[in-house]
Amino acid sequence: MSLLTIQDLTISHNKQNILNNINLKLNTAEIIGIAGGSGSGKSTLLNSILHLLPQDFNIQGEIHWQDKNLYDLKTKQLTHIYGKEIAFISQNPQTFFCPVRTIKSQFIETISAHQKITADEIISQTLDIFTKIGLNDGKNILNAYPFMLSGGMNQRINIALTMMLKPQLLIADEPTSALDVMSQAKVLQELLLMKQKLNTSILFVSHNLKVLAKIADKIIIMHQGKIIEQNPTKILLANPQEGYTKKLLQAVITLKK
Ligand SMILES: Nc1ncnc2c1ncn2[C@@H]1O[C@H](COP(=O)(O)OP(=O)(O)OP(=O)(O)O)[C@@H](O)[C@H]1O
Structure with a gap:
Protein backbone atom coordinates (compact mmCIF):
# COMPACT_ATOMS: atom_id res chain seq x y z
CA MET A 1 0.00 0.00 0.00
CA SER A 2 1.27 3.49 -0.82
CA LEU A 3 1.75 5.97 1.98
CA LEU A 4 -0.10 8.69 0.08
CA THR A 5 -2.46 8.09 -2.85
CA ILE A 6 -4.17 10.89 -4.74
CA GLN A 7 -6.98 9.75 -7.02
CA ASP A 8 -8.66 11.85 -9.71
CA LEU A 9 -8.22 15.08 -7.75
CA THR A 10 -9.86 18.10 -9.35
CA ILE A 11 -9.98 21.41 -7.48
CA SER A 12 -11.92 24.42 -8.66
CA HIS A 13 -12.68 27.94 -7.54
CA ASN A 14 -15.53 29.99 -9.01
CA LYS A 15 -16.09 27.19 -11.58
CA GLN A 16 -12.48 27.56 -12.80
CA ASN A 17 -10.34 24.41 -12.47
CA ILE A 18 -7.10 25.00 -10.59
CA LEU A 19 -6.12 21.30 -10.55
CA ASN A 20 -7.30 18.84 -13.20
CA ASN A 21 -7.56 15.11 -12.54
CA ILE A 22 -4.35 14.67 -10.53
CA ASN A 23 -3.20 11.10 -9.78
CA LEU A 24 -0.14 10.45 -7.67
CA LYS A 25 1.29 7.67 -5.48
CA LEU A 26 4.06 8.15 -2.94
CA ASN A 27 5.77 5.19 -1.25
CA THR A 28 7.66 4.98 2.04
CA ALA A 29 11.16 6.53 1.84
CA GLU A 30 10.49 7.91 -1.63
CA ILE A 31 11.22 11.51 -2.65
CA ILE A 32 9.00 12.96 -5.35
CA GLY A 33 10.01 16.32 -6.80
CA ILE A 34 7.31 18.56 -8.25
CA ALA A 35 8.31 21.25 -10.76
CA GLY A 36 6.28 23.64 -12.86
CA GLY A 37 5.93 27.30 -13.65
CA SER A 38 4.26 29.94 -11.55
CA GLY A 39 0.50 29.31 -11.22
CA SER A 40 0.74 25.67 -12.37
CA GLY A 41 -0.96 24.48 -9.16
CA LYS A 42 1.97 23.16 -7.10
CA SER A 43 1.03 24.96 -3.86
CA THR A 44 -2.65 24.12 -4.32
CA LEU A 45 -1.69 20.45 -4.58
CA LEU A 46 0.41 20.62 -1.39
CA ASN A 47 -2.30 22.60 0.42
CA SER A 48 -4.90 20.02 -0.53
CA ILE A 49 -2.83 17.32 1.20
CA LEU A 50 -2.37 19.59 4.24
CA HIS A 51 -6.08 20.44 4.46
CA LEU A 52 -5.19 24.11 4.01
CA LEU A 53 -7.39 25.02 1.05
CA PRO A 54 -9.73 28.00 1.35
CA GLN A 55 -13.32 27.03 2.29
CA ASP A 56 -14.73 28.18 -1.06
CA PHE A 57 -12.58 25.76 -3.10
CA ASN A 58 -14.48 22.80 -4.55
CA ILE A 59 -12.69 19.47 -4.14
CA GLN A 60 -13.47 16.34 -6.13
CA GLY A 61 -11.56 13.06 -5.94
CA GLU A 62 -9.77 11.43 -3.02
CA ILE A 63 -6.58 11.85 -1.01
CA HIS A 64 -5.71 8.72 0.95
CA TRP A 65 -3.23 8.80 3.79
CA GLN A 66 -2.41 5.07 4.12
CA ASP A 67 -5.92 3.54 4.30
CA LYS A 68 -7.79 6.71 5.35
CA ASN A 69 -9.41 9.30 3.10
CA LEU A 70 -8.08 12.59 4.55
CA TYR A 71 -11.30 14.37 3.67
CA ASP A 72 -13.42 11.87 5.66
CA LEU A 73 -11.55 12.40 8.93
CA LYS A 74 -12.66 14.37 11.98
CA THR A 75 -10.65 17.33 13.32
CA LYS A 76 -9.22 15.25 16.20
CA GLN A 77 -7.86 12.62 13.79
CA LEU A 78 -6.44 15.33 11.52
CA THR A 79 -4.72 17.04 14.46
CA HIS A 80 -2.98 13.75 15.21
CA ILE A 81 -1.83 13.32 11.60
CA TYR A 82 -0.56 16.87 10.92
CA GLY A 83 2.63 17.62 12.78
CA LYS A 84 3.14 14.03 13.93
CA GLU A 85 2.76 11.91 10.78
CA ILE A 86 2.81 14.65 8.12
CA ALA A 87 5.08 17.67 8.58
CA PHE A 88 5.50 20.81 6.47
CA ILE A 89 8.41 23.11 5.80
CA SER A 90 8.15 26.23 3.68
CA GLN A 91 10.41 28.70 1.96
CA ASN A 92 10.48 30.95 5.04
CA PRO A 93 11.36 29.25 8.33
CA GLN A 94 10.95 32.68 9.92
CA THR A 95 7.20 32.28 9.49
CA PRO A 167 7.19 12.33 10.40
CA GLN A 168 6.41 9.66 7.81
CA LEU A 169 5.84 12.36 5.20
CA LEU A 170 7.51 15.73 4.84
CA ILE A 171 5.92 18.28 2.54
CA ALA A 172 8.52 20.82 1.48
CA ASP A 173 7.42 23.89 -0.51
CA GLU A 174 10.49 25.54 -2.08
CA PRO A 175 12.55 24.94 1.11
CA THR A 176 15.84 26.00 -0.47
CA SER A 177 14.80 28.79 -2.82
CA ALA A 178 15.54 31.63 -0.37
CA LEU A 179 18.96 30.22 0.61
CA ASP A 180 22.51 30.76 -0.61
CA VAL A 181 24.16 27.91 -2.52
CA MET A 182 26.10 26.53 0.50
CA SER A 183 23.00 26.45 2.73
CA GLN A 184 20.99 24.91 -0.13
CA ALA A 185 23.45 22.03 -0.41
CA LYS A 186 23.36 21.43 3.37
CA VAL A 187 19.55 21.45 3.51
CA LEU A 188 19.39 18.94 0.63
CA GLN A 189 21.89 16.67 2.43
CA GLU A 190 19.79 16.87 5.61
CA LEU A 191 16.61 15.94 3.76
CA LEU A 192 18.38 12.96 2.17
CA LEU A 193 19.52 11.94 5.66
CA MET A 194 15.88 12.01 6.82
CA LYS A 195 14.97 9.66 4.01
CA GLN A 196 17.90 7.31 4.67
CA LYS A 197 17.83 7.21 8.50
CA LEU A 198 14.14 7.75 9.28
CA ASN A 199 12.52 6.36 6.08
CA THR A 200 10.76 9.70 5.64
CA SER A 201 8.98 10.23 2.32
CA ILE A 202 9.23 13.73 0.89
CA LEU A 203 7.13 15.74 -1.55
CA PHE A 204 9.48 18.51 -2.63
CA VAL A 205 8.28 21.44 -4.72
CA SER A 206 10.86 23.50 -6.56
CA HIS A 207 11.03 25.72 -9.62
CA ASN A 208 14.57 24.49 -10.03
CA LEU A 209 15.04 21.15 -11.78
CA LYS A 210 18.72 21.22 -10.83
CA VAL A 211 17.74 21.08 -7.15
CA LEU A 212 15.25 18.26 -7.79
CA ALA A 213 17.90 16.34 -9.76
CA LYS A 214 20.00 16.17 -6.58
CA ILE A 215 17.31 14.82 -4.31
CA ALA A 216 14.27 13.31 -6.06
CA ASP A 217 13.73 9.65 -6.95
CA LYS A 218 10.99 10.71 -9.33
CA ILE A 219 9.96 14.06 -10.86
CA ILE A 220 6.48 15.27 -11.70
CA ILE A 221 6.03 18.21 -14.09
CA MET A 222 2.93 20.36 -13.65
CA HIS A 223 1.53 22.81 -16.19
CA GLN A 224 -1.80 24.66 -16.04
CA GLY A 225 -3.15 22.49 -13.21
CA LYS A 226 -2.26 19.15 -14.81
CA ILE A 227 0.51 16.61 -14.38
CA ILE A 228 1.91 16.58 -17.89
CA GLU A 229 4.87 14.25 -17.32
CA GLN A 230 6.23 12.01 -14.55
CA ASN A 231 9.17 9.64 -14.54
CA PRO A 232 12.14 8.47 -12.44
CA THR A 233 14.54 11.43 -12.19
CA LYS A 234 17.31 10.06 -14.42
CA ILE A 235 14.87 9.11 -17.20
CA LEU A 236 12.99 12.42 -17.08
CA LEU A 237 16.18 14.49 -17.19
CA ALA A 238 17.83 12.40 -19.91
CA ASN A 239 14.79 11.97 -22.08
CA PRO A 240 12.05 14.56 -21.47
CA GLN A 241 8.95 13.85 -23.54
CA GLU A 242 6.96 17.08 -23.33
CA GLY A 243 7.95 20.38 -24.94
CA TYR A 244 7.23 22.19 -21.66
CA THR A 245 9.62 19.88 -19.72
CA LYS A 246 12.30 20.50 -22.35
CA LYS A 247 11.82 24.27 -21.86
CA LEU A 248 12.20 23.94 -18.06
CA LEU A 249 15.40 21.93 -18.56
CA GLN A 250 16.68 24.38 -21.14
CA ALA A 251 16.16 27.22 -18.63
CA VAL A 252 18.43 25.43 -16.12
CA ILE A 253 21.12 24.78 -18.75
CA THR A 254 20.99 28.40 -19.94
CA LEU A 255 21.37 29.68 -16.37
CA LYS A 256 24.45 27.47 -15.88
CA LYS A 257 26.31 29.00 -18.87
N1 LIG B 1 -6.96 31.62 -2.75
C1 LIG B 1 -7.08 31.57 -4.09
N2 LIG B 1 -8.16 32.09 -4.68
C2 LIG B 1 -8.30 32.05 -6.01
N3 LIG B 1 -7.41 31.50 -6.85
C3 LIG B 1 -6.31 30.97 -6.32
C4 LIG B 1 -6.07 30.97 -4.91
N4 LIG B 1 -4.88 30.36 -4.68
C5 LIG B 1 -4.40 30.01 -5.89
N5 LIG B 1 -5.24 30.38 -6.86
C6 LIG B 1 -5.04 30.18 -8.31
O1 LIG B 1 -4.67 28.83 -8.53
C7 LIG B 1 -3.69 28.73 -9.56
C8 LIG B 1 -2.55 27.89 -9.05
O2 LIG B 1 -1.90 28.59 -8.01
P1 LIG B 1 -0.75 27.91 -7.12
O3 LIG B 1 -0.37 28.90 -6.07
O4 LIG B 1 -1.20 26.57 -6.68
O5 LIG B 1 0.40 27.74 -8.21
P2 LIG B 1 1.96 27.46 -7.97
O6 LIG B 1 2.36 26.51 -9.04
O7 LIG B 1 2.20 27.05 -6.57
O8 LIG B 1 2.58 28.88 -8.27
P3 LIG B 1 3.91 29.59 -7.63
O9 LIG B 1 5.06 28.77 -8.12
O10 LIG B 1 3.88 30.95 -8.19
O11 LIG B 1 3.76 29.55 -6.13
C9 LIG B 1 -3.30 30.16 -9.93
O12 LIG B 1 -3.94 30.49 -11.14
C10 LIG B 1 -3.83 31.00 -8.80
O13 LIG B 1 -4.25 32.25 -9.25
Whole structure:
Protein backbone atom coordinates (compact mmCIF):
# COMPACT_ATOMS: atom_id res chain seq x y z
CA MET A 1 0.00 0.00 0.00
CA SER A 2 1.27 3.49 -0.82
CA LEU A 3 1.75 5.97 1.98
CA LEU A 4 -0.10 8.69 0.08
CA THR A 5 -2.46 8.09 -2.85
CA ILE A 6 -4.17 10.89 -4.74
CA GLN A 7 -6.98 9.75 -7.02
CA ASP A 8 -8.66 11.85 -9.71
CA LEU A 9 -8.22 15.08 -7.75
CA THR A 10 -9.86 18.10 -9.35
CA ILE A 11 -9.98 21.41 -7.48
CA SER A 12 -11.92 24.42 -8.66
CA HIS A 13 -12.68 27.94 -7.54
CA ASN A 14 -15.53 29.99 -9.01
CA LYS A 15 -16.09 27.19 -11.58
CA GLN A 16 -12.48 27.56 -12.80
CA ASN A 17 -10.34 24.41 -12.47
CA ILE A 18 -7.10 25.00 -10.59
CA LEU A 19 -6.12 21.30 -10.55
CA ASN A 20 -7.30 18.84 -13.20
CA ASN A 21 -7.56 15.11 -12.54
CA ILE A 22 -4.35 14.67 -10.53
CA ASN A 23 -3.20 11.10 -9.78
CA LEU A 24 -0.14 10.45 -7.67
CA LYS A 25 1.29 7.67 -5.48
CA LEU A 26 4.06 8.15 -2.94
CA ASN A 27 5.77 5.19 -1.25
CA THR A 28 7.66 4.98 2.04
CA ALA A 29 11.16 6.53 1.84
CA GLU A 30 10.49 7.91 -1.63
CA ILE A 31 11.22 11.51 -2.65
CA ILE A 32 9.00 12.96 -5.35
CA GLY A 33 10.01 16.32 -6.80
CA ILE A 34 7.31 18.56 -8.25
CA ALA A 35 8.31 21.25 -10.76
CA GLY A 36 6.28 23.64 -12.86
CA GLY A 37 5.93 27.30 -13.65
CA SER A 38 4.26 29.94 -11.55
CA GLY A 39 0.50 29.31 -11.22
CA SER A 40 0.74 25.67 -12.37
CA GLY A 41 -0.96 24.48 -9.16
CA LYS A 42 1.97 23.16 -7.10
CA SER A 43 1.03 24.96 -3.86
CA THR A 44 -2.65 24.12 -4.32
CA LEU A 45 -1.69 20.45 -4.58
CA LEU A 46 0.41 20.62 -1.39
CA ASN A 47 -2.30 22.60 0.42
CA SER A 48 -4.90 20.02 -0.53
CA ILE A 49 -2.83 17.32 1.20
CA LEU A 50 -2.37 19.59 4.24
CA HIS A 51 -6.08 20.44 4.46
CA LEU A 52 -5.19 24.11 4.01
CA LEU A 53 -7.39 25.02 1.05
CA PRO A 54 -9.73 28.00 1.35
CA GLN A 55 -13.32 27.03 2.29
CA ASP A 56 -14.73 28.18 -1.06
CA PHE A 57 -12.58 25.76 -3.10
CA ASN A 58 -14.48 22.80 -4.55
CA ILE A 59 -12.69 19.47 -4.14
CA GLN A 60 -13.47 16.34 -6.13
CA GLY A 61 -11.56 13.06 -5.94
CA GLU A 62 -9.77 11.43 -3.02
CA ILE A 63 -6.58 11.85 -1.01
CA HIS A 64 -5.71 8.72 0.95
CA TRP A 65 -3.23 8.80 3.79
CA GLN A 66 -2.41 5.07 4.12
CA ASP A 67 -5.92 3.54 4.30
CA LYS A 68 -7.79 6.71 5.35
CA ASN A 69 -9.41 9.30 3.10
CA LEU A 70 -8.08 12.59 4.55
CA TYR A 71 -11.30 14.37 3.67
CA ASP A 72 -13.42 11.87 5.66
CA LEU A 73 -11.55 12.40 8.93
CA LYS A 74 -12.66 14.37 11.98
CA THR A 75 -10.65 17.33 13.32
CA LYS A 76 -9.22 15.25 16.20
CA GLN A 77 -7.86 12.62 13.79
CA LEU A 78 -6.44 15.33 11.52
CA THR A 79 -4.72 17.04 14.46
CA HIS A 80 -2.98 13.75 15.21
CA ILE A 81 -1.83 13.32 11.60
CA TYR A 82 -0.56 16.87 10.92
CA GLY A 83 2.63 17.62 12.78
CA LYS A 84 3.14 14.03 13.93
CA GLU A 85 2.76 11.91 10.78
CA ILE A 86 2.81 14.65 8.12
CA ALA A 87 5.08 17.67 8.58
CA PHE A 88 5.50 20.81 6.47
CA ILE A 89 8.41 23.11 5.80
CA SER A 90 8.15 26.23 3.68
CA GLN A 91 10.41 28.70 1.96
CA ASN A 92 10.48 30.95 5.04
CA PRO A 93 11.36 29.25 8.33
CA GLN A 94 10.95 32.68 9.92
CA THR A 95 7.20 32.28 9.49
CA PHE A 96 7.37 29.08 11.55
CA PHE A 97 9.58 30.21 14.45
CA CYS A 98 8.56 33.06 16.73
CA PRO A 99 11.43 35.55 16.25
CA VAL A 100 11.59 36.66 19.90
CA ARG A 101 11.54 33.31 21.72
CA THR A 102 14.65 31.16 22.07
CA ILE A 103 15.10 28.14 19.81
CA LYS A 104 15.24 26.02 22.99
CA SER A 105 11.80 27.08 24.24
CA GLN A 106 10.27 26.51 20.80
CA PHE A 107 11.79 23.01 20.49
CA ILE A 108 10.53 22.08 23.96
CA GLU A 109 7.03 23.40 23.27
CA THR A 110 6.65 21.79 19.83
CA ILE A 111 8.12 18.39 20.70
CA SER A 112 6.34 17.98 24.02
CA ALA A 113 3.04 18.70 22.23
CA HIS A 114 3.58 15.50 20.19
CA GLN A 115 5.65 13.20 22.43
CA LYS A 116 5.75 12.20 26.10
CA ILE A 117 9.28 13.35 26.83
CA THR A 118 11.00 15.61 29.40
CA ALA A 119 12.59 18.97 28.57
CA ASP A 120 16.05 17.57 29.43
CA GLU A 121 15.55 14.64 27.04
CA ILE A 122 14.42 17.04 24.31
CA ILE A 123 17.56 19.15 24.77
CA SER A 124 19.87 16.14 24.75
CA GLN A 125 18.21 14.61 21.62
CA THR A 126 18.24 18.00 19.89
CA LEU A 127 21.97 18.39 20.53
CA ASP A 128 22.49 14.89 19.07
CA ILE A 129 20.60 15.78 15.89
CA PHE A 130 22.43 19.12 15.60
CA THR A 131 25.74 17.21 15.71
CA LYS A 132 24.53 14.66 13.13
CA ILE A 133 23.71 17.42 10.66
CA GLY A 134 26.90 19.37 11.38
CA LEU A 135 25.49 22.17 13.58
CA ASN A 136 28.35 21.97 16.06
CA ASP A 137 27.58 24.96 18.22
CA GLY A 138 24.38 23.36 19.55
CA LYS A 139 24.21 24.92 23.03
CA ASN A 140 24.61 28.44 21.66
CA ILE A 141 22.04 27.75 18.94
CA LEU A 142 19.50 26.58 21.53
CA ASN A 143 19.97 29.80 23.51
CA ALA A 144 19.72 32.02 20.42
CA TYR A 145 16.68 33.85 19.12
CA PRO A 146 15.68 33.18 15.47
CA PHE A 147 16.11 36.85 14.52
CA MET A 148 19.82 36.52 15.43
CA LEU A 149 20.36 33.67 12.91
CA SER A 150 20.59 33.65 9.10
CA GLY A 151 17.77 32.32 6.89
CA GLY A 152 19.90 29.26 6.03
CA MET A 153 20.57 28.54 9.70
CA ASN A 154 16.88 28.93 10.60
CA GLN A 155 15.93 26.49 7.82
CA ARG A 156 18.49 23.91 9.02
CA ILE A 157 17.20 24.26 12.60
CA ASN A 158 13.65 23.87 11.29
CA ILE A 159 14.70 20.63 9.58
CA ALA A 160 16.34 19.42 12.83
CA LEU A 161 13.03 20.08 14.60
CA THR A 162 11.16 18.17 11.89
CA MET A 163 13.64 15.28 12.29
CA MET A 164 12.88 15.17 16.02
CA LEU A 165 9.20 14.69 15.20
CA LYS A 166 10.06 11.76 12.86
CA PRO A 167 7.19 12.33 10.40
CA GLN A 168 6.41 9.66 7.81
CA LEU A 169 5.84 12.36 5.20
CA LEU A 170 7.51 15.73 4.84
CA ILE A 171 5.92 18.28 2.54
CA ALA A 172 8.52 20.82 1.48
CA ASP A 173 7.42 23.89 -0.51
CA GLU A 174 10.49 25.54 -2.08
CA PRO A 175 12.55 24.94 1.11
CA THR A 176 15.84 26.00 -0.47
CA SER A 177 14.80 28.79 -2.82
CA ALA A 178 15.54 31.63 -0.37
CA LEU A 179 18.96 30.22 0.61
CA ASP A 180 22.51 30.76 -0.61
CA VAL A 181 24.16 27.91 -2.52
CA MET A 182 26.10 26.53 0.50
CA SER A 183 23.00 26.45 2.73
CA GLN A 184 20.99 24.91 -0.13
CA ALA A 185 23.45 22.03 -0.41
CA LYS A 186 23.36 21.43 3.37
CA VAL A 187 19.55 21.45 3.51
CA LEU A 188 19.39 18.94 0.63
CA GLN A 189 21.89 16.67 2.43
CA GLU A 190 19.79 16.87 5.61
CA LEU A 191 16.61 15.94 3.76
CA LEU A 192 18.38 12.96 2.17
CA LEU A 193 19.52 11.94 5.66
CA MET A 194 15.88 12.01 6.82
CA LYS A 195 14.97 9.66 4.01
CA GLN A 196 17.90 7.31 4.67
CA LYS A 197 17.83 7.21 8.50
CA LEU A 198 14.14 7.75 9.28
CA ASN A 199 12.52 6.36 6.08
CA THR A 200 10.76 9.70 5.64
CA SER A 201 8.98 10.23 2.32
CA ILE A 202 9.23 13.73 0.89
CA LEU A 203 7.13 15.74 -1.55
CA PHE A 204 9.48 18.51 -2.63
CA VAL A 205 8.28 21.44 -4.72
CA SER A 206 10.86 23.50 -6.56
CA HIS A 207 11.03 25.72 -9.62
CA ASN A 208 14.57 24.49 -10.03
CA LEU A 209 15.04 21.15 -11.78
CA LYS A 210 18.72 21.22 -10.83
CA VAL A 211 17.74 21.08 -7.15
CA LEU A 212 15.25 18.26 -7.79
CA ALA A 213 17.90 16.34 -9.76
CA LYS A 214 20.00 16.17 -6.58
CA ILE A 215 17.31 14.82 -4.31
CA ALA A 216 14.27 13.31 -6.06
CA ASP A 217 13.73 9.65 -6.95
CA LYS A 218 10.99 10.71 -9.33
CA ILE A 219 9.96 14.06 -10.86
CA ILE A 220 6.48 15.27 -11.70
CA ILE A 221 6.03 18.21 -14.09
CA MET A 222 2.93 20.36 -13.65
CA HIS A 223 1.53 22.81 -16.19
CA GLN A 224 -1.80 24.66 -16.04
CA GLY A 225 -3.15 22.49 -13.21
CA LYS A 226 -2.26 19.15 -14.81
CA ILE A 227 0.51 16.61 -14.38
CA ILE A 228 1.91 16.58 -17.89
CA GLU A 229 4.87 14.25 -17.32
CA GLN A 230 6.23 12.01 -14.55
CA ASN A 231 9.17 9.64 -14.54
CA PRO A 232 12.14 8.47 -12.44
CA THR A 233 14.54 11.43 -12.19
CA LYS A 234 17.31 10.06 -14.42
CA ILE A 235 14.87 9.11 -17.20
CA LEU A 236 12.99 12.42 -17.08
CA LEU A 237 16.18 14.49 -17.19
CA ALA A 238 17.83 12.40 -19.91
CA ASN A 239 14.79 11.97 -22.08
CA PRO A 240 12.05 14.56 -21.47
CA GLN A 241 8.95 13.85 -23.54
CA GLU A 242 6.96 17.08 -23.33
CA GLY A 243 7.95 20.38 -24.94
CA TYR A 244 7.23 22.19 -21.66
CA THR A 245 9.62 19.88 -19.72
CA LYS A 246 12.30 20.50 -22.35
CA LYS A 247 11.82 24.27 -21.86
CA LEU A 248 12.20 23.94 -18.06
CA LEU A 249 15.40 21.93 -18.56
CA GLN A 250 16.68 24.38 -21.14
CA ALA A 251 16.16 27.22 -18.63
CA VAL A 252 18.43 25.43 -16.12
CA ILE A 253 21.12 24.78 -18.75
CA THR A 254 20.99 28.40 -19.94
CA LEU A 255 21.37 29.68 -16.37
CA LYS A 256 24.45 27.47 -15.88
CA LYS A 257 26.31 29.00 -18.87
N1 LIG B 1 -6.96 31.62 -2.75
C1 LIG B 1 -7.08 31.57 -4.09
N2 LIG B 1 -8.16 32.09 -4.68
C2 LIG B 1 -8.30 32.05 -6.01
N3 LIG B 1 -7.41 31.50 -6.85
C3 LIG B 1 -6.31 30.97 -6.32
C4 LIG B 1 -6.07 30.97 -4.91
N4 LIG B 1 -4.88 30.36 -4.68
C5 LIG B 1 -4.40 30.01 -5.89
N5 LIG B 1 -5.24 30.38 -6.86
C6 LIG B 1 -5.04 30.18 -8.31
O1 LIG B 1 -4.67 28.83 -8.53
C7 LIG B 1 -3.69 28.73 -9.56
C8 LIG B 1 -2.55 27.89 -9.05
O2 LIG B 1 -1.90 28.59 -8.01
P1 LIG B 1 -0.75 27.91 -7.12
O3 LIG B 1 -0.37 28.90 -6.07
O4 LIG B 1 -1.20 26.57 -6.68
O5 LIG B 1 0.40 27.74 -8.21
P2 LIG B 1 1.96 27.46 -7.97
O6 LIG B 1 2.36 26.51 -9.04
O7 LIG B 1 2.20 27.05 -6.57
O8 LIG B 1 2.58 28.88 -8.27
P3 LIG B 1 3.91 29.59 -7.63
O9 LIG B 1 5.06 28.77 -8.12
O10 LIG B 1 3.88 30.95 -8.19
O11 LIG B 1 3.76 29.55 -6.13
C9 LIG B 1 -3.30 30.16 -9.93
O12 LIG B 1 -3.94 30.49 -11.14
C10 LIG B 1 -3.83 31.00 -8.80
O13 LIG B 1 -4.25 32.25 -9.25
